[in-house]
Amino acid sequence: MNTAKPSPDTQPHCLGVRVKQLTLSFSGQTAPLFSQLDLTLQAGEWHCILGRSGCGKTTLLRLLADLLPQDVAWQGELFTSDARSMSDRVAYMAQQDLLLPWLNVLDNVCFSFRLKQGKASEAVQERAIQLLQQVGLGEKLHARPSQLSGGMRQRVALVRTLIQDKPLVLMDEPFSALDAVTRYKLQDLAAELLAQRTVLLITHDPQEALRLGHHLFLMQGKPGRLTRLSVPEGTPPRAINAELAVKQQAIIEQLSGLGERYV
Numbered sequence: 001m002n003t004a005k006p007s008p009d010t011q012p013h014c015l016g017v018r019v020k021q022l023t024l025s026f027s028g029q030t031a032p033l034f035s036q037l038d039l040t041l042q043a044g045e046w047h048c049i050l051g052r053s054g055c056g057k058t059t060l061l062r063l064l065a066d067l068l069p070q071d072v073a074w075q076g077e078l079f080t081s082d083a084r085s086m087s088d089r090v091a092y093m094a095q096q097d098l099l100l101p102w103l104n105v106l107d108n109v110c111f112s113f114r115l116k117q118g119k120a121s122e123a124v125q126e127r128a129i130q131l132l133q134q135v136g137l138g139e140k141l142h143a144r145p146s147q148l149s150g151g152m153r154q155r156v157a158l159v160r161t162l163i164q165d166k167p168l169v170l171m172d173e174p175f176s177a178l179d180a181v182t183r184y185k186l187q188d189l190a191a192e193l194l195a196q197r198t199v200l201l202i203t204h205d206p207q208e209a210l211r212l213g214h215h216l217f218l219m220q221g222k223p224g225r226l227t228r229l230s231v232p233e234g235t236p237p238r239a240i241n242a243e244l245a246v247k248q249q250a251i252i253e254q255l256s257g258l259g260e261r262y263v
């Protein structure tokens with residue numbers, strides 16, 4: 001990874017990231033998925049990307065998480081605001097929950113600490129239990145993933161991401177398996193717990209992006225390009241009001257190819 005001149009961060013947890021002139025192709029494919037793509041993630045703010053299935057959202061996230069397969073060829077530059085490597089400063093929540101079937105819920109949440117330090121400290125375990133209670137899983141600490149519903153598993157994966165306390169958080173459809181009420185509550189919780197973190201969130205839900213994003217982008221086309229969309233007034237997590245509903249409708253029309261122009 002290339003790094004650039006540092007620009008001062010105001011918060012200890014803040015990390016700005018810039019992707020510059022990214023060109024990326026999977027092996028065997030003639031047309032690149034991205035060509036000369038630029039994206040700036042502002043330190044301590046939430047960025048949401050919407051886009052039709054297959055346009056490249058997950059691939060961009062995996063690039064930032066350094067999780068792309070070997071056969072992907074890419075060129076371009078990644079800059080961090082403090083000129084240090086992103087390594088060990090990224091929490092990544094994949095589309096699949098990736099829970100380990102032989103570990104219970106609590107141990108799954110604490111797994112990264114066990115990997116690094118041999119075991120999770122009491123403070124980490126207490127924090128894990130507190131977070132699991134906050135997402136409504138206080139009764140499931142010792143359940144195995146196979147005993148959970150899809151939405152419960154997704155909440156465990158969310159807690160596992162939150163507890164890592166990283167400055168850059170990458171989340172790929174983190175609330176997609178949740179019912180509407182739980183989704184709304186967990187959007188609020190994530191916004192509270194990840195305030196001052198730099199977040200890149202992929203979602204198919206325009207309402208979610210409009211509630212949570214300080215910055216909102218639409219990915220479309222091949223090669224994929226990012227178009228900035230306007231966000232509603234106010235600080236995330238925003239309430240669902242008339243302005244948000246109008247923007248939501250406009251995004252849906254744009255995604256379905258009907259919209260003339262995003263307002």
Ligand SMILES: Nc1ncnc2c1ncn2[C@@H]1O[C@H](COP(=O)(O)OP(=O)(O)OP(=O)(O)O)[C@@H](O)[C@H]1O
Binds near residue numbers: 026055
């Ligand atoms: N390992 C791979 N090898 C070849 N092509 C791939 C690979 N991974 C992804 N692709 C292709 O790259 C394109 C973008 O995939 P990606 O998963 O980034 O899309 P996405 O926008 O996240 O989609 P979704 O919203 O359905 O999750 C798709 O056409 C996909 O088939």
